Amino acid sequence: MPLLKIDDKEIQVESGTTILETAIASGIEIPYYCYHPALEVVGSCRMCLVQVEGMSKLQVSCNTFIGEVHPDRKVNGKYDMVVYTQNELVVKERKNILEFLLLNHPLDCPVCDQAGECYLQDYSFKFGNAHSRFEEEKRVRPNEYLGSQIVINHNRCILCSRCVRFTQEISGTSELFVEARGYNSKIAALEDKPLDNLLAGNVADICPVGALLSTDYIHKNRIWNLEQKPSICQDCSVGCNVDVFSQQDQIFRLTARENQDVNGYFMCDIGRYGFHRFEKIERISHPMVRNGKSFNVLDWDEAIKKTADLIEKSKEKTAGIVSPFHTNESNYLLGLLMKETLGYLPPITGEEITFPTKFRISADRSPNLRGVNDICGDLVKDFTSIIKTRDIRGLYILDDGVDRKLDDSWKDILAKMDFVIVQSYAMTELAKSAHIVLPGLAPFEREGTITNDKGRIQWLRPSLATKGDSKPDWEILMLVRNALHKESEYFADLGEVIKKMGDQFPNYSGISLFKIGTQGMALT
Amino acid sequence: MSDFEPVLTEHIHQKDCHTLSFYKSVGGYTALEKVLKMNPAEVTQEVKDSNLRGRGGAGFPAGIKWGFIPKDTDKPKYLINNADESEPGTFKDRLLMNKVPHQMLEGMIIAAYAIGCQTSFIYIRGEFYKEFKMLEMAVDEAYESNLLGQNILGSNYNLDVVIHRGAGAYICGEETGLIESLEGKRGWPRIKPPFPAIEGYLQSPTIVNNVETLSCIPHIITRGASWFKSIGPEKGPGPRLFCISGRVNNPGVFEEPMGIALKDLIFERAGGIPDGKKLKAVFPGGSSSAILTAEEALDVNMDFDELVEKKTMLGSAGVIVMDETVDMVQACLNIARFYAHESCGQCTPCREGTGWLVKMLTRLVNGGGTPKDIDMIFEITDNIGGLIDFSKGSFGKTICPFGEAVAWPVRSFVEKFKDEFLAYLPKEKVVA
Amino acid sequence: MNSNGTPKQKFIFTDSGRMEKILSQYPDKRSATLPLLHLAQTQEGFITGAIIDAVAQYTEIHPAEVMDCVSFYTMFFRRPLGTNKLQVCQTLSCSLNGADDFVDHITQKYGTKPGETTSDGKFTLLKVECLGSCGTAPVIQINNDYHEGLSINELDKLLDSIP
Ligand SMILES: Cc1cc2nc3c(=O)[nH]c(=O)nc-3n(C[C@H](O)[C@H](O)[C@H](O)COP(=O)(O)O)c2cc1C
């Protein structure tokens, strides 16, 4: 393996890697704009120039490959390459490039949505000149819509072409292009073929400056006000890794979080804007029990006790309905509680969409169907007919918050039941038909594990605090079980549930939240 | 030197010199016949031995370039004839295409044979419509006479030639910009590596050669490498087409041996300067070369290495002459404007820097200049094209050499004619 | 960007033989982009939105990629121009030999500034960069033809002779 000296560090590298990749991997900061690990290297921004011993010109580190050199040609008899990233020449060069990039920039950081996460702001602070020497009139252009959700601020654009390459290489849709040339170049889309593909939102993520703005987020908040938490998208069974940005009780945006085993660097717009669905939902804030046509509020102790009593009464004639929207732990605990889980509510499906670089949106638009199948044993798809044929008199349903219209066969079933317990966060038609309603958590409040359709288990972490009187779903189920069977175990936390689950299902054994971490684990 | 006989332009004044029958009557395509009996490596070796250096601007040895084509690949190989001729001050390829298209075509077929290519292209600038038609005719003739197509002249060798028109972009003369353009894209030069000889057109090995370079090939084959090498300086030998334009009495294309004195070109071949005016400055190698003052110009030979010593270059051998009536600030702005218009715009320094230069020079010309502008021009050009230190090579910092091509000439104007720039400053500011 | 703001009609190459030949000449389809655009512009006078779509279809690329190309090259026009394009080279050698006077003269003669078209739609005056004919400066290209080394008088005669 070639030996590289980069500033004072000696690094052994794989032949064929670039200086920039090596620097990034070893925590050496070389500034860059046009390079993006998922995109073809174009080497056009010139920000990543470094000096390489023995070469007369500065080299772009994004396209300079390290390889073994002949023993006679090693630098100092030892190194295959010697690189300077901090010397006078390089430092001066960065200043120059930044000066060029900022010539026509409005310097409007105080009102820019990217402020706080802008590489132009960052780098000019770290590497740039204090003031501009440009005395000419600036090139000024109005903002334009590139698609229904994406606006471009041309004055901030540094023409790194990441967005264009994204549409050509990743989404394969090619809507974006560079218009004109030279000093007049600008990013554009055809009016009658706007940037409206299901991956469009990613361009705002990969724009290194604040030039591409998602209209969904524009001027809604400032990044430093927002709390950023890692999470998993729950809008399909791919399970893209995301960061959730929120303030108090409100989510402001989702961005993709890198995970090479799942989503690479990207996510789709279904998931990106999906969180809005939960904003206007009528939440259930207290446990409730039916009283004629309406409900009475209960406190938790009463609710748990009532629930346990109902189950106790009908015993063998009760069953659980799990949900691919819920975590493995909740589904598992429902199984423990009910002895039998019959099936799950009708899943949400859509079109399976695959992009050229293999990015995929699954036809299964629920996050955890694989987990349900792994944990809940044999489930019948059409459990309504089974219910009819068997003598089931009580149901405990983990509702998924989807507001389904209850069709007649369901109505018949419900009418036949002695009791129906619905654990839900939203007042769905199903919840409205229940005898007892237990308030669980909404998708971005939940914690637990989910298993994507490729069999990767991921840690779903809460992004928002729980609302009202609601409780984590797994905890509710445990409390009911404790009330029902005095001897059953009390799980102090999710970790204990996971452990117990592993004891029962070998391919889930040896798992812990810690091991799953931010990148998930492939199940064996 | 006076006994030099033109080689490439020997017949251009004769009637019907553009036709196949004429070309054949003066020995045309005999080099090809000879080549088809040689093996490709021998052909390449002959061209290597001749020390023929590229006539498109960079002066890279042609035979060595051909040698870079990988031998062990299944990919098709492509030859592209660079007929984009857009460098200001250069108009020699146009002459060759108009007058002796078959000479160039024969050179192409030989080059293609040497590198194992079966489809080749002529990339001709879009504005050259008449030349395009001329080439179409020549190519048709060649197909009819089995000089192109299948089993050329009874050999087993097949070759097609496609004429491809550009559409108005100087940067498409740069070989990787050209390749992108040929692929149906904007002419954004590619970052190297990979070099075109390894991954060029459609990711396949590709050689790009200039019209004049290719036109030399049949003669090298017919008369031998050592004949070629005996013309002019050994390290960069051969006949060369010098273009002279600007303020001279008799502008035009003159075929001379490499290494001719610039003075002779201007004052003898091109008949000196009109109205007895004095020489002021010269671009020796197209507008991308640094200008020479009159004094420097009178004392230099048109040789690759000698011009590099003078901190400029032979480039495309396009000599532009400026006399004492020429306003150097206006001339500098003219050149800067050309480059700003032609910058492809992908590299930060080139895109932004060319725009900046034009804005600043325009302000200066309009009387709004300040003394620090003049120093800024040095800084901006250095920041686009790199610190030019000839002892260490150039410090270019852009994807393609266009950055240097702007920086050198613009900088040289200010360096060599600073007084004229100062004279544009508003009076009180000069004093300050 | 429907260049002329009118609803798009499908563009059809009248010289379909030529179009087929172009497509067959290259190892891939996309390489035919520039020649197809030239062919289409010759037919239509400028590049319309319908041409963009048609070329995209034949070359199997996105219309945006065709527009990218069209906008890069100076010889493709996105608006209708006069019947005769008067393209005056303004780069150094021509400028040193009176090209600026050409522009002034045409401007005076027809009242059109560079970029403008005469009201009768007969001429459009364009300033262009180096035409590669510096030895015969000043050069004016009218449509496809170069006219080299003209005096102002000769230019005048030439312009007047255009029907
Ligand atoms: C900005 C720029 C413009 C160029 N224009 C031309 C041109 O018009 N014609 C040409 O033959 N070479 C041109 N070149 C040089 C080509 O890149 C390439 O070196 C040449 O075509 C190789 O052919 P040769 O080795 O036969 O000279 C240009 C280079 C640059 C950087």
Ligand code: SF4
């Ligand atoms: S909009 Fe952003 S990503 Fe696109 S070219 Fe401009 S700076 Fe780069």
Ligand code: SF4
């Ligand atoms: S692909 Fe699926 S998991 Fe990924 S963002 Fe889209 S909906 Fe969410």
Ligand code: SF4
């Ligand atoms: S140097 Fe200029 S012309 Fe060359 S690639 Fe960079 S921006 Fe384009």
Ligand code: FES
């Ligand atoms: S990151 Fe290397 S040139 Fe832009």
